[in-house]
Amino acid sequence: MDLKFSAEDFEFQKEVRAWIEENYPQEMRERHKRSANGHLSREDHMYWQQALYKKGWAGLDWPGELGGPEFTPTQRYLFDLEMAAADTPGILPFGQTMVAPVIMKYGSEEQKQRFLPDILASRVWWCQGYSEPGAGSDLASLRTKAERDGDYYVVNGTKTWNTLGQHADWIFCLVRTSDDGPRQQGISFLLIDMKSPGIEVQPIITLDNPPEGYQEINMVHFTDVKVPVENLIGEEGKGWTYAKYLLEFERGNAYSHGLKASLKELRKIAAVELSSDGRPLSEDADFARKLSEAEIAIRAMEFTELRILSSLATGKNVGPESSLLKCRGTELQQLLTELAVEAVGNYTVPFDNTGAILGMNADFIGPEYAAATAPRYFNNRKVAIYAGSNEIQRNIMAKLVLGLT
Ligand SMILES: Cc1cc2nc3c(=O)[nH]c(=O)nc-3n(C[C@H](O)[C@H](O)[C@H](O)COP(=O)(O)OP(=O)(O)OC[C@H]3O[C@@H](n4cnc5c(N)ncnc54)[C@H](O)[C@@H]3O)c2cc1C
Incomplete structure (x- = not known):
């Protein structure tokens, strides 16, 4: 293996360091230093991600034609190194790292045009709706139901351990569209607008004791939530394949x-x-x-x-x-x-x-x-x-x- 960095790599590293110095406000640094769970307010996170987007450093693993910076692996390493050394907020993974690759690979043209630009520019906040009270490691046992009714799915059930859903505009969810056959085959992947009537976000207060509003995780309850069928990713019943693809990026x-x-x-x-x-x-x-x-x-x-x-x-x-x-x-x-x-x-x-x-x-x-x-x-x-x-x-x-x- 070759572990040497080139002169251009060191130039790039200097550029990242100088950009952070200029764009990471002192008050935000203080707030981040004191944050027990590494999270800041919605405004702080949005400011930081939008600043990175303006610089052209959003969608770090995205292809260039969709707006990614196309860092070499070494540049990516140095970028992460400088961000960690300056104790900057982490880039929220739910949009750019998790749901975006799924939309790129399995979404329709219309879905790509509708969702990807807003994800890249951090104009929307996404959250993840996989786990349920009875489905964690054994995710395929999930029971949140989505029943087709004309041009809509009607969603009922509960997702849990949902990170930062109190700030989210959209949630990507694994839902059960069929009880027939092997469990995995009845699962579909739906994009749901968090403002839809029938969604309730319930904070889970953890041992690190954050006050309400600063909590890290939540339960999300769905009661007769109407989701347009055009928000289904790919094919009905193929959600398990898309879900596993997403997990490669999460880890x-x-x-x-x-x-x-x-x-x-x-x-x-x-x-x-x-x-x-x-x-x-x-x-x-x-x-x-x-x-x-x-x-x-x-x-x-x-x-x-x-x-x-x-x-x-x-x-x-x-x-x-x-x-x-x-x-x-x-x-x-x-x-x-x-x-x-x-x-x-x-x-x-x-x-x-x-x-x-x-x-x-x-x-x-x-x-x-x-x-x-x-x-x-x-x-x-x-x-x-x-x-x-x-x-x-x-x-x-x-x-x-x-x-x-
Ligand atoms: C802080 C936090 C944030 C999270 N954020 C999200 C989120 O945003 N969205 C989301 O969908 N989920 C989220 N999760 C959920 C997370 O993915 C699950 O907690 C995880 O998959 C484990 O599932 P479980 O909690 O149901 O535990 P269980 O699956 O019930 O596991 C209990 C214990 O049994 C062990 N175990 C289970 N099966 C096996 C096996 N086959 N072999 C060996 N050991 C086993 C586990 O390792 C664990 O120790 C979050 C969790 C946490 C803690």
């Missing part, structure tokens, strides 16, 4: 940039927190060893990503190795939040220490960096579950990477 993330940035923050905390003998924690042999082990694991992760990057540059796909990235990347994310709790100690204990984070008139209990430590620790329990739990990823690796049956 193919790079983790090492974000991990390196988090480790840097953790090292800063360890330099000011004291160990029991009064010396900085960073000089405590046991804690220093944990930091070094984390750094080694992150470097190994980075080299795995670079190895995959190198094969992408020669035209190969990520394939089931994305499961490896997801498992290892999320384990390391969790490890860093655990070490942060250990470093901060007692000041992680106050349960609701987020008032000042949200701009309320309340002082932090303890140092400012302590306030988000426990909410982040709790929030990061999710990473081993969403986008297909890590147990499911291990099943995929056992079968498709190791060839075990």
